[in-house]
Amino acid sequence: MYDSQLVFKALEKPAPYGPDLDLSKYKIEEPGVEETREVDPSLLKATSRVGLDASSLAYAQRNEQALATAMAKLLEKYGVIVLPTKEALLRKPFARELSWKLVDPTKDKYTAFAYLYGGEVGYFIYVPPGVKVPVPIYTCLSITSNNVVQTAHNIVYVDEGAEAHLVTGCAIPHGVKDGVHIGISEFYIAKNAKLTFTMLHAWAEGLHVRPRTVVKVEEGGEYINYYVTYSPVASIQTYPVVYLGRNARAYLASIIASSNKGIYDIGSKAVLEQPGAGVENVSRVVARDESESYARAEIEALESDTKGHIECLGLLLSPKAVISSIPIITSRKQGALLSHEAAIGLIADEEIDYLMSRGFTEEEAKAVLVRGFMSIDAPLPPSIKKQVDYILDMVAKYAVG
Amino acid sequence: MPLLELVDLRVCVEDKEVIKGVSLKIEPGEVHVIMGPNGSGKSTLLSAIMGLKKTRICGGSIIFNGVDITNMPSYERAKLGIALAHQNPPEIKGVKLIDVANAMAKKYGCSDCTLLAKTLLVNSFLHRSLFVGFSGGEKKRTELFLLMLQNPKLALLDEPDSGVDVESIEILARTMETLRSRGTSLILVTHTGAITEKLSKIDKVHILMNGQIAYSGSPDVVLPVVFKFGFRKGLEVLMGGM
Numbered sequence: 001m002y003d004s005q006l007v008f009k010a011l012e013k014p015a016p017y018g019p020d021l022d023l024s025k026y027k028i029e030e031p032g033v034e035e036t037r038e039v040d041p042s043l044l045k046a047t048s049r050v051g052l053d054a055s056s057l058a059y060a061q062r063n064e065q066a067l068a069t070a071m072a073k074l075l076e077k078y079g080v081i082v083l084p085t086k087e088a089l090l091r092k093p094f095a096r097e098l099s100w101k102l103v104d105p106t107k108d109k110y111t112a113f114a115y116l117y118g119g120e121v122g123y124f125i126y127v128p129p130g131v132k133v134p135v136p137i138y139t140c141l142s143i144t145s146n147n148v149v150q151t152a153h154n155i156v157y158v159d160e161g162a163e164a165h166l167v168t169g170c171a172i173p174h175g176v177k178d179g180v181h182i183g184i185s186e187f188y189i190a191k192n193a194k195l196t197f198t199m200l201h202a203w204a205e206g207l208h209v210r211p212r213t214v215v216k217v218e219e220g221g222e223y224i225n226y227y228v229t230y231s232p233v234a235s236i237q238t239y240p241v242v243y244l245g246r247n248a249r250a251y252l253a254s255i256i257a258s259s260n261k262g263i264y265d266i267g268s269k270a271v272l273e274q275p276g277a278g279v280e281n282v283s284r285v286v287a288r289d290e291s292e293s294y295a296r297a298e299i300e301a302l303e304s305d306t307k308g309h310i311e312c313l314g315l316l317l318s319p320k321a322v323i324s325s326i327p328i329i330t331s332r333k334q335g336a337l338l339s340h341e342a343a344i345g346l347i348a349d350e351e352i353d354y355l356m357s358r359g360f361t362e363e364e365a366k367a368v369l370v371r372g373f374m375s376i377d378a379p380l381p382p383s384i385k386k387q388v389d390y391i392l393d394m395v396a397k398y399a400v401g
Numbered sequence: 402m403p404l405l406e407l408v409d410l411r412v413c414v415e416d417k418e419v420i421k422g423v424s425l426k427i428e429p430g431e432v433h434v435i436m437g438p439n440g441s442g443k444s445t446l447l448s449a450i451m452g453l454k455k456t457r458i459c460g461g462s463i464i465f466n467g468v469d470i471t472n473m474p475s476y477e478r479a480k481l482g483i484a485l486a487h488q489n490p491p492e493i494k495g496v497k498l499i500d501v502a503n504a505m506a507k508k509y510g511c512s513d514c515t516l517l518a519k520t521l522l523v524n525s526f527l528h529r530s531l532f533v534g535f536s537g538g539e540k541k542r543t544e545l546f547l548l549m550l551q552n553p554k555l556a557l558l559d560e561p562d563s564g565v566d567v568e569s570i571e572i573l574a575r576t577m578e579t580l581r582s583r584g585t586s587l588i589l590v591t592h593t594g595a596i597t598e599k600l601s602k603i604d605k606v607h608i609l610m611n612g613q614i615a616y617s618g619s620p621d622v623v624l625p626v627v628f629k630f631g632f633r634k635g636l637e638v639l640m641g642g643m
Contacts, residue, residue, distance in 0.1 A: 350491045353454045357487070358501070358547060359479035359508050368504065372496030372530070 002115070007105045010112035017294070018237025018265040021208050023113050026149040026180050029064040031086065031119020051169075051200065051390045058082045059123040059139040063150055066121045078133050080164070081126040085153045088124030095124050098155050102186040102214035110182045110210040118151030122184070125156045125166065127193075132163040136384055140169045141183070143207070149180040156185075158193040158221075165381055166195065170209075171202040178206030178234070185213040185240075189221040189248075198384050200391050201229040205260060209233060213240035217248040219274070225250070226378050226388065229264070230257040230395040237265040239296060247276035253378050254283040255392065257399045258291035258321065267296025267326070272306035272336065279307075284374045285314040286399045287321035297340070298328040304335025314344035315373050317366075317399060363400055371396035402467055404429045404586050405450070405555055411460030412442070412449040412612075418459060419445040421612035427555070432587045432602055434620065436594060437609035438632045443590040444488055446609070447557040450588070451485040452478045465555070482554030486544040486561055488590075492532045498543060499527040505550045514550065521546045521572060538569035545576050556580055558589045562596035574599030597624060608636060616640065 014020040058075055059082055060067040066084035075082055081092075088095035105115035123139050143150050158164050170181065181203075189195050203209060217223045223242060242250050250270055258264040270279035281297040299308035314323035327340035347369050355365035374392050378385075403426040412420035419442045427433055437443050449456040450463060452475035462471045470478055506514050518524040521542045532540055541561050548556055561573050574596055581587060581602065589596070597603060597620065606623040608616040610632065616623065616639050627635045 348491065349454065351493050353475070354487065354491050354493075355501070357451050357453060357475045357479060357485055358505060359476050359551065360504070361476050362474075364504075368496055368501065369493065372493060372500075375495040375497075 002100070002105050007112050007115055010106040011109050011116070013106075013108050013112070015108040015110065015210070015237055017239065017296070018210070019208075019235050019263055021180060021210075023109065023149060023180065026147055028117055028149045028151070029145070031064040031121050051387055051394070056138045057140050058137050059084070061121055061141045061150075061152060062144050063148055064119055064121050075133070075137065079128040079131050080133055080137070081124070082137065083124045085122040085124045085155060086120040088155070089120055092124070094126070095155060098157060098186060098188060099153070100186070102188075102216060103184050103212050107212065111184065111212050113149070114151040114153060114182045114184050114212075118153060118182070118184075120153050122152035122154040124154075125164070127158045127162040127164045129159040129190075130161045133165065136165040136167050136381070138167050138169070140171070141181070142170070143172050143176055143179050143181060145179070146177055147179060149182065152181070152183045154183065154185040156195065157188045158190060158195045160190045161192045162190070163194040165198070165384055167198045167200070167384060167387070169200045172204040172207060176204050176207075179204075180208045180210065183211040183213075185211065187213070187215040187223070189215065189217040189223050191218045192220040193218075194222040196224040196226070196380055196384065198226045198380065198388060199228065200388075201227075202231040203229070203233040203236070205232040206234050209236040209238070211238040211240070213238070215240065215242040217242065217244050217250060219246040219248060221245065221248045223250045224379055225252045225268070226380060227254045227266070228388065228391055228395065229255075229266070230398050232260040233262045233264070235263040235265070239267045239269060241269045241271065242279070243271045243273055244277035244279060246274035248274070249277070250279040251379055252279065252281045253376055254295070255374050255376075255395065256283070256285045256293060256295070257395045258285065258287045258293045259289050259398070261290045263292045265294040265296070267294070267298065269298040269300065270308060272299065272301040272303060272308060275303045275305040277303070277306045281308070281310045282376050283312045284376065285312075285323050286317060286370055286373065287314065287323050288317040288399060288401065290318070290320040292322045294324045294326060296326045298330070299338055300330045300332070301336030301338055302332050304333045306336045308336075308338045310340035310342075312340070312342040313373070315370065316344065316346055317370075366400040367396045370399045403427055404466060406464040407450070407461065408464065409461035410449065410458070410463060412445055413457045413459040414445055414455060419612050420449065422461065423612070423614055425607070425614065427586050427588065429554070429586055430581070430584050431604040432581055432589065432600065434597055434603055434606045435588060435590045435609055436592070436606060436627060436632070439592065441609045442612040443592075443609055444559050447485060447559050447588065447590055450557055451475055451483060479551060483557065484548045484551040484553035484555070485557040486541070486548045486559060488559040488563070490532050490540060490544055492530070494530050494533055496531045497528055498523065498531050501531060502527070502547065502550060505547060509551050511550055511552075517546060517549055521549075521576060537564035538566050541565050541573060542569060545573055549576065549580070553585055555586045555588070558587060560590055560592055562591055562593060570596055570599065594624060594628060608632060610636065
């Protein structure tokens, strides 16, 4: 339990990055949990924006309403538990042990707000030891009302030797103009377990997004994070932290297509806590209009025999867009091998000219080049890769207008 | 009606006039070879016919199939049936050859892409980034593969025989023969002329010097002289023999 005085005090604490928000301007709806067989039409529209099939969702959330789905029941046959967090906290003592242990509610005003006023809506997922879940676990969070704060508290535990592929789509159907999304995620990857976490995001122009994520990867574990965001947004600020134990590995990838006057402050930090830990942190930013993008990436090595590499590449598609790339590498022990590379450029005229001579219009050529720029060889399973490719095709077309 | 007609064509690169009044007619199915020393304007001429942005037409006109294409963007020329195998295609990181090939197959329609990829030995690097780390031969074969996908009426081949091994030259020559047998007209630019020996039919050889066609003649007359004496001396011999 946290000292509630301190948490209340943290409501005044701005995040170190991103525009500061006055959360009192927004409403928060009454939290609830309901069983559902069919996802409502507004959510359907949202899921289609990130290429998810609503019928495959194991968990869905609209505003503060958690929707437990039939798919969650199907996953039970593998021993996988998917529950709205609120319910898991009531029924599973284990869930209570994990809740608010990695994310500190006093970190900033957003964590404090979710802790104090959030209804513990979000998903709880448990994968038992040794179970390799053969199908991706799909979840979707959406906001369908104007001027609301949505909170989500997600807890995932992949037990020893288990493997799971989680895909979360966050999307707003067209017509929703403003709001705030605060997503708290606490992921535990036990010894020799593996979690891939793919996030596909299509927000709305007036929306502010403040995810707060901490991941703990134990010995020999593996965490692969693939984050894609496109479509306009007022601001996104996120800086997930991944702690890696002995011989644990992480691959953290962000693909950001920024637009309009949005502020995209997206980064991640990996802490190499034990020997043998390694991380690769890769980002691609494609900026158009008057957007501001900050690609942050940090690796901190606490032990020797650790390895980390950062690769931040940016592509400016407009004279008024801004990309700032901020890689940080810190080594606290001899024998850690850390490196970074960062570059920001334009689409090369020569490449456009070449593709045009092959019959592509200028717009088509730019889309092909942007799509290629965003292609990274992330170690994702083929079914998810296919989905990501579909989204990236959309993102590339969107990025060049 | 000629397939391609260049009328007193002048081409500038940046502010410099590189092609200084070239007139040329190519009939359907003909194979023309353009030879000349380094810097004579051979690549610039092909780039201008294709409509690459690095070239600017500063005089004259280009007529293709009766249509004035002088000011037409390259992608429209490509749609009309002109294709260029570039001498030095750019390395494009992240864009896989297969993705470009698929997009082109969709544009132009292609029934035997797989066979074509096998014939030109490009199938082993279909999933690699376009031209990144490709050898000379791989680049040339890829260029010809993409050109073939366009099923062109006029193929412009810019030094397909430079920097490639013997095996690649054989493959490239066979592909050119296939193109010719389909009725495609070819303009082949070559510096060394190595590939000309492999082609069964050449209608005309032009020698380009300082941006102008200095001599045009049949291959039986021009090629032996050029191979023996080089361009400058060979030109004197050819002119003297007129």
